[in-house]
Amino acid sequence: MFLFFTLLVLHSALGAIATTHRYDWELSWVTAAPDGFSRPVIGVNGEFPSPTITVMKGDRLIIKVHNELGNQSTAVHWHGIHQRGSPEMDGAAGVTQCPIPTGASFTYDFTLEQGGTFWYHSHYGGQYPDGLRGALIVKDPDAPWAGRVDEEITMTLSDWYHPRMPPLLNEYLSPERYQANDGHEHFPSSALINDRQGDRIQVRPNKTYLFRIINIANFLSFTILFDQHPFTVVEIDGIYMEDFHARERLSRLAVGQRISVLVRTKPVASYNFEILSFSDVSLVSPTEGLSWNSTAYLTYDGSRPTPTGLSIADLRYYDELELVPLSREAPFKPNKQIVLQTSMEGINSVIRGTVDGKTYLPPKVPSLYTALSFDSDVTRNPRIYGHTNPIVIRLGDVVQMVINNNHDHPHPWHLHGHTFQVLERPLDSNTGPFSGTLGPISATPIQRDTVVILPESYVVIRFKADNPGVWLLHCHIEWHIEGGMTATIVEAPDELPDIAQLHPSHINACKQYPMDYIGNAAGKVDNPLNLTGVHECVVQGSDGSVSYRCSLTY
Numbered sequence: 001m002f003l004f005f006t007l008l009v010l011h012s013a014l015g016a017i018a019t020t021h022r023y024d025w026e027l028s029w030v031t032a033a034p035d036g037f038s039r040p041v042i043g044v045n046g047e048f049p050s051p052t053i054t055v056m057k058g059d060r061l062i063i064k065v066h067n068e069l070g071n072q073s074t075a076v077h078w079h080g081i082h083q084r085g086s087p088e089m090d091g092a093a094g095v096t097q098c099p100i101p102t103g104a105s106f107t108y109d110f111t112l113e114q115g116g117t118f119w120y121h122s123h124y125g126g127q128y129p130d131g132l133r134g135a136l137i138v139k140d141p142d143a144p145w146a147g148r149v150d151e152e153i154t155m156t157l158s159d160w161y162h163p164r165m166p167p168l169l170n171e172y173l174s175p176e177r178y179q180a181n182d183g184h185e186h187f188p189s190s191a192l193i194n195d196r197q198g199d200r201i202q203v204r205p206n207k208t209y210l211f212r213i214i215n216i217a218n219f220l221s222f223t224i225l226f227d228q229h230p231f232t233v234v235e236i237d238g239i240y241m242e243d244f245h246a247r248e249r250l251s252r253l254a255v256g257q258r259i260s261v262l263v264r265t266k267p268v269a270s271y272n273f274e275i276l277s278f279s280d281v282s283l284v285s286p287t288e289g290l291s292w293n294s295t296a297y298l299t300y301d302g303s304r305p306t307p308t309g310l311s312i313a314d315l316r317y318y319d320e321l322e323l324v325p326l327s328r329e330a331p332f333k334p335n336k337q338i339v340l341q342t343s344m345e346g347i348n349s350v351i352r353g354t355v356d357g358k359t360y361l362p363p364k365v366p367s368l369y370t371a372l373s374f375d376s377d378v379t380r381n382p383r384i385y386g387h388t389n390p391i392v393i394r395l396g397d398v399v400q401m402v403i404n405n406n407h408d409h410p411h412p413w414h415l416h417g418h419t420f421q422v423l424e425r426p427l428d429s430n431t432g433p434f435s436g437t438l439g440p441i442s443a444t445p446i447q448r449d450t451v452v453i454l455p456e457s458y459v460v461i462r463f464k465a466d467n468p469g470v471w472l473l474h475c476h477i478e479w480h481i482e483g484g485m486t487a488t489i490v491e492a493p494d495e496l497p498d499i500a501q502l503h504p505s506h507i508n509a510c511k512q513y514p515m516d517y518i519g520n521a522a523g524k525v526d527n528p529l530n531l532t533g534v535h536e537c538v539v540q541g542s543d544g545s546v547s548y549r550c551s552l553t554y
């Protein structure tokens with residue numbers, strides 16, 4: 001089943017013709033072997049990899065998702081899209097919607113107001129590494145590369161696992177694993193570029209290409225190298241940058257991050273060249289010494305052999321904070337500071353991610369729906385959101401947020417609904433937490449939506465609370481989000497009822513799941529401060545069994 005309609009409507013705000021793109025997506029299990037090993041993966045309309053969505057800035061996207069997986073619920077998040085005015089379309093299960101149970105449908109409907117490189121992925125139950133993730137490209141005639149580029153190429157980087165996620169997650173979040181190795185993440189089976197190995201990317205000589213590079217992995221960060229083709233960075237995470245010539249220095253992307261680069265091809269088509277994506281172990285686990293690589297080819301001439309043997313002797317990176325956003329926006333002036341202590345630690349003999357010592361536990365009512373259930377004197381009270389690590393901010397707040405990483409591993413933190421300025425992020429591990437005083441900062445700090453915090457170090461970010469919604473703030477490593485390394489930003493609860501809507505297909509998903517769509521985190525309506533029955537980390541089943549997989553128990 002595949003339906004596609006395109007409607008032309010007049011988009012008065014932009015004064016230009018905007019297009020409405022309608023897709024019907026049927027999700028089901030299909031078989032694929034992206035690295036040669038055949039396994040079940042989630043397909044969209046029977047196909048793997050998931051489709052790349054390409055739209056124009058100002059266009060409207062209406063995607064009706066039909067869950068035909070048979071054994072799993074789902075939800076689809078649009079990573080980097082701010083969902084301004086449509087916070088109920090953010091796609092985070094348990095936050096902005098109920099999970100879509102198998103057999104049910106759910107309609108996402110929103111307008112793309114940002115240009116740039118984005119992606120979409122399942123935001124339910126550690127599911128996207130099983131295949132439900134793809135590129136979302138929003139073209140923009142006003143992009144800084146307009147008129148300078150002959151062709152665009154989208155390139156996804158990923159790790160890949162042979163087993164499916166649910167049994168791996170069960171094991172990861174088990175007391176046995178915590179006892180055996182302190183709850184170590186499972187390592188991937190391989191690495192992929194464009195969901196395959198050895199992808200031959202056809203290029204023509206003497207042209208300028210825009211490569212949109214997206215890390216859609218579960219766990220790994222990647223360093224990317226174009227052999228003998230220097231590149232110019234022009235975009236990071238949907239934010240246009242002034243041309244940045246990386247020269248001999250390398251670029252790395254953690255899970256969730258994107259860069260767009262200009263690559264000029266050689267004047268003549270005499271050879272083909274390697275594109276190497278290799279796992280950046282320093283961003284995963286500095287002590288393991290393990291590595292996963294994937295190669296693609298800049299293919300000038302398909303009749304010529306593909307080269308081999310590219311390696312990198314000198315791991316020199318540029319600092320992302322050297323870049324300058326095209327907007328040249330000055331540092332925001334904060335009126336509010338939030339300091340978070342984040343880590344991973346054993347709770348009830350299971351490895352859990354923590355924010356201020358507390359692990360995220362999903363509520364019985366999606367947090368956005370809780371924010372719509374009561375008057376604002378109640379919805380301003382973080383208590384009603386239960387164990388979601390809620391942080392309530394008011395419309396117009398300018399927030400300086402300090403995230404201290406007290407764990408001995410790096411973590412890529414992602415904020416929904418916003419890009420944020422990165423004021424300070426030490427390049428060294430083990431700096432200890434933020435001292436409280438900023439060092440020299442850029443007069444035009446970069447903005448992005450996912451930032452790596454090095455082991456035992458910190459980041460200082462700023463953002464404006466100008467987008468009412470309920471937005472997750474979490475480590476993007478899928479193991480860690482399932483382990484509860486998550487906080488919930490409840491932004492502008494006073495204004496939310498005028499902005500967020502409960503659509504019929506959204507209520508339907510709740511009814512079919514079933515999950516309450518009115519009430520506090522414990523599903524209580526009469527007394528919102530009564531949290532009796534809210535999900536706790538140890539869940540006692542009716543048969544007397546004890547479950548530690550509370551993060552999967554919506």
Ligand SMILES: [Cu+2]
Nearest residue numbers: 411475477480
């Ligand atoms: Cu993490």
